[in-house]
Amino acid sequence: MIMLEIKGLNVAYDKVQVLWDVSFNINEGEIVTLLGSNGAGKSTTVKTIQGLLKSRSGSIRFMDKSIGGLPAYKVVAAGISLVPEGREIFPKMSVLENLILGAYVPRARAKDLRDESLDWVFKLFPKLEERKKQLAGTMSGGEQQMLAIARALMSKPKLLMLDEPSLGLAPVLVLQVFDIIKKLNEEGVTILLVEQNVHHALGLSDRAYVLEKGRTILEGKGFELLSDKYVKEAYLGM
Amino acid sequence: MDLSVLLQILVWGLYAGCIYILLAIGLNLIFGVMKVVNFAHGELLMLGAYAAFWIYTLSGINPYLIIALAMILLGIIGVFIERLCFRPIMGTGKLNEIFLSLGLIYLFQNLAALLWTTGSRSIHSPYSDVSVSIGSIRLPLDYIIIIVFTILFLIAFQLFMKRTTLGRAMRATSQNREAAALMGIHVERMDMLSFALGSALAAAAGSLWLISGQIANPYMGSIPAIKAFAVIIIGGLGSIPGAIVAGLTLGIAENVLPLFIQSFVGLFGVSMSFTAWKDTIAFFILIIVLVIRPTGIFGEKGE
Ligand SMILES: Nc1ncnc2c1ncn2[C@@H]1O[C@H](COP(=O)(O)OP(=O)(O)OP(=O)(O)O)[C@@H](O)[C@H]1O
Ligand SMILES: [Mg+2]
Numbered sequence: 001m002i003m004l005e006i007k008g009l010n011v012a013y014d015k016v017q018v019l020w021d022v023s024f025n026i027n028e029g030e031i032v033t034l035l036g037s038n039g040a041g042k043s044t045t046v047k048t049i050q051g052l053l054k055s056r057s058g059s060i061r062f063m064d065k066s067i068g069g070l071p072a073y074k075v076v077a078a079g080i081s082l083v084p085e086g087r088e089i090f091p092k093m094s095v096l097e098n099l100i101l102g103a104y105v106p107r108a109r110a111k112d113l114r115d116e117s118l119d120w121v122f123k124l125f126p127k128l129e130e131r132k133k134q135l136a137g138t139m140s141g142g143e144q145q146m147l148a149i150a151r152a153l154m155s156k157p158k159l160l161m162l163d164e165p166s167l168g169l170a171p172v173l174v175l176q177v178f179d180i181i182k183k184l185n186e187e188g189v190t191i192l193l194v195e196q197n198v199h200h201a202l203g204l205s206d207r208a209y210v211l212e213k214g215r216t217i218l219e220g221k222g223f224e225l226l227s228d229k230y231v232k233e234a235y236l237g238m
Numbered sequence: 239m240d241l242s243v244l245l246q247i248l249v250w251g252l253y254a255g256c257i258y259i260l261l262a263i264g265l266n267l268i269f270g271v272m273k274v275v276n277f278a279h280g281e282l283l284m285l286g287a288y289a290a291f292w293i294y295t296l297s298g299i300n301p302y303l304i305i306a307l308a309m310i311l312l313g314i315i316g317v318f319i320e321r322l323c324f325r326p327i328m329g330t331g332k333l334n335e336i337f338l339s340l341g342l343i344y345l346f347q348n349l350a351a352l353l354w355t356t357g358s359r360s361i362h363s364p365y366s367d368v369s370v371s372i373g374s375i376r377l378p379l380d381y382i383i384i385i386v387f388t389i390l391f392l393i394a395f396q397l398f399m400k401r402t403t404l405g406r407a408m409r410a411t412s413q414n415r416e417a418a419a420l421m422g423i424h425v426e427r428m429d430m431l432s433f434a435l436g437s438a439l440a441a442a443a444g445s446l447w448l449i450s451g452q453i454a455n456p457y458m459g460s461i462p463a464i465k466a467f468a469v470i471i472i473g474g475l476g477s478i479p480g481a482i483v484a485g486l487t488l489g490i491a492e493n494v495l496p497l498f499i500q501s502f503v504g505l506f507g508v509s510m511s512f513t514a515w516k517d518t519i520a521f522f523i524l525i526i527v528l529v530i531r532p533t534g535i536f537g538e539k540g541e
Contacts, residue, residue: 050420071424072420072422081420084420089414090417093410093413097406100406101410101421105422109403155421
């Protein structure tokens with residue numbers, strides 16, 4: 001069953017168009033990766049889906065409802081959550097407060113639901129429980145990334161989008177992040193992953209799309225793309 | 239100088255400081271959430287004072303009970319100002335925001351003059367003749383009520399910001415607007431709320447000012463607003479503890495220092511009054527703080 005369907009998306013910043021007729025879809029329960037070099041338009045794509053940017057034309061449907069043009073807070077309420085590029089945690093709040101804000105949507109806000117979600121994310125990220133009183137801004141980059149993921153989970157999303165979650169992390173942490181993504185998927189969360197870390201990402205995903213200069217130019221099964229000639233040349237340097 | 243006189247002036251200063259703090263906290267809140275400097279904040283104080291005046295004149299109930307009504311009224315006016323004036327120009331450049339809020343100063347002043355003339359208005363607090371004796375000093379009850387009111391407002395405000403979902407959402411919006419939107423926070427609504435709350439706090443300042451025996455006129459807001467700006471800069475932009483410390487320091491300093499200077503030059507046989515220097519003191523302190531610590535006493539970027 002198709003969970004998210006993007007059709008003919010055109011997005012521009014002021015007069016500069018950066019997405020051209022982008023189309024793809026994500027089935028329920030999948031991990032889909034969006035690949036693309038710097039400036040290809042990956043972040044623009046996920047921000048548009050989330051409602052942070054408005055598209056010029058095209059349709060975005062989520063669970064059989066059109067969500068194109070909805071403001072971000074309504075898209076979150078509909079069940080999509082984004083872990084943005086660069087973490088964007090609330091630096092002057094404690095880890096716990098960051099997490100509580102993650103459960104702001106009416107769907108997840110009730111105290112008992114929130115406590116349940118807290119237990120869930122603390123199980124996934126035990127370190128966050130140890131650090132729950134710490135100011136988020138004083139945590140290390142890796143810890144902040146974990147917090148950003150955990151915070152996005154607090155709204156109990158059906159679709160979780162992660163924009164370059166492994167950026168700037170040490171190799172051990174990168175593996176940890178991919179492990180978590182896999183675990184989440186096994187627990188039923190559908191995932192759209194934006195990654196430059198092609199090898200890991202493709203190994204993990206069911207399908208992937210390649211975005212180039214704002215257009216979707218390739219689509220395939222994760223492992224198939226790994227051996228694709230174009231992907232090999234462009235991203236794996238082979 | 240006699241100690242009881244000094245203590246009395248100290249309370250005077252605390253009282254003036256309370257007014258500055260209420261204004262400064264509202265300004266800080268609006269700036270934090272919307273990143274807009276509302277230069278017309280003093281005019282909200284003025285409208286709050288007139289609101290209190292008219293509600294009192296028309297109803298005759300205890301003026302202290304009117305404060306809540308004036309705050310609600312100005313809260314609603316604040317919502318309209320945000321929706322009609324600031325929202326349409328948000329993100330179109332700082333200069334637009336500055337000129338808009340400067341324009342609002344003249345709009346509100348002239349509107350008030352047109353509706354209610356430029357004459358002074360005042361109301362009579364039922365406690366204006368009551369004073370409390372502590373040892374050898376006698377303090378007007380109204381001043382004590384105002385100091386207590388301000389403390390209660392501050393505690394309530396702090397609890398609201400720290401403990402409630404809405405307060406936390408406002409703090410989140412001020413720390414990172416885009417991330418706040420990603421949490422599902424309706425950030426435009428937070429703009430509206432911050433303006434409403436800021437306006438209500440200005441109304442509290444204005445009505446307390448009037449009830450304590452000060453006069454209201456269409457231009458009464460300018461000097462307190464300028465001092466509230468000084469308080470914010472001295473305390474550090476966005477810092478609530480900073481605003482409290484700076485507001486109290488300023489209130490006390492501008493009342494106590496002129497007397498100190500007067501008795502100091504008195505030692506040299508010069509007899510001269512410095513009370514006219516009162517309004518200048520804020521700026522002396524401001525300049526000194528900026529030279530020593532450009533980010534303000536509690537200053538840092540963010541919240
Ligand atoms: N706020 C903006 N204003 C104008 N142009 C922008 C803005 N944000 C991004 N762009 C442009 O849009 C294009 C796509 O940017 P986007 O951030 O979506 O790329 P990306 O694929 O996420 O790249 P990266 O891998 O470096 O994160 C780029 O050419 C970029 O310069
Ligand atoms: Mg990007």
